[in-house]
Amino acid sequence: MKNYFDLTGRVAVITGASSGLGVQMAKALANQGADIAILARRKEKLEQAAKEIAALGVKCIPVKCDITDTAQIEEAKKEILAKLGRIDILVNSAGTGGVAPTVDVSDEMLMNEINIDLVGTFKMARAVAPEMIKQGFGRIINIASMYGLVGNMIAPSAAYHAAKGGVVNLTRALAAEWGKDGITVNSICPGYFVTELTESTLKTEQFAAYAKGAIPVGRYGDEGELDSTVIYLASPASNFVTGMNIAVDGGYTCI
Known part of the structure; x- marks a missing residue:
């Protein structure tokens, strides 16, 4: 029996x-066997998350x-x-989302959106690519947004749309550049998920009513x-998939 999604090693x-x-x-x-490095600015939260991930039976370091x-x-x-010795998979998940x-x-808000969502994604990909090129294998998965594909009429957020639209086309450009090096570059464009970042917007009565009709x-x-999509894009099962922007948005x- 073949495990198409095994990430051991x-x-x-x-x-x-x-x-x-x-x-x-x-x-x-981690559940597919990959060792993990998690990055963020909040050290205490990172350390707690690292313990939870390591409990799944893999190495996990907070950075x-x-x-x-x-x-x-x-x-x-x-x-x-x-x-950890190598870098095979990069998931660019750090982001913000001003409304x-x-x-x-303000100029400050505009640049904050672009610097975190787009420039940070670019810088991380640029940093890990030499390691991936050396080993002839790499998976870069950018977390864009469905707002990188369309506009919206409920929560004005043009700076966020612009930054995530940049991530969508950055994905295509890097896929075209690094395909010959054994690196695939794809993006996931999530829809509305309740997280620490989105909860205050999504849990309002007005937004919930809008979403019911829009999704x-x-x-x-x-x-x-989102788990199955990130596992697929990180795994050998997606060897021939690159430059794609996959919406996981309930339609x-x-x-």
């Missing part, structure tokens, strides 16, 4: 993994890192290579419903 790096979707995806990859800071990324990479009418968006399946995403972008 692989090392996965997940950013934004002190809470929410990042932790969920780290656990999903404090601000993905907008090139020097910190280089230090994090050195630590991961020293402790405000465009006319009220064909009639609900928000549940915990764990939001199909209408």
Whole structure:
């Protein structure tokens, strides 16, 4: 019997993994046998998440890192290579999501969205690619958003849309550049999932009513419903899939 999704012997790096979707995806990859490095800015939360992941029977190291800071990324990479020996999979999950009418968006808010969601994703991919090129294998999975594919009429967030739209096309560009090196680059475009970051918006009466009509399946995403997509894109089963942006959104972008 063949396990199409076995990741034993692989090392996965997940950013934004002190809470929410990042932790969920780290656990999903650990459950397939990958050793894990989780990166975020909040050391205490990272350490707690690392304990939970290590309990699944794999190595897991917490690495404090601000993905907008090139020097910190280089230090994090050195630590991961020293402790885990290689980097096979990168999941760029760190992100933010400011909501405000465009006319009220300050320069600071605009640049914060772009620096975390787009520039940080670029810098992490740039940092790990040399290791992947050396070994002739790599999987880069960018967590974009369905808002990188479409606009919306309920929660004005043009800066976020712009940054995530950049991630969508960055994914295509890196896939085209690194395909010859054995690296696949794909993105997942999640729909509405309740996390620490989104809870205050999604749990309002107005938004819940809107979502019921806007999402064909009639609900928000549940915990764990991104797991199978990240496992597939990290695994040998997706060897011939690259440059794709896969919406996991309950059908939001199909209408």
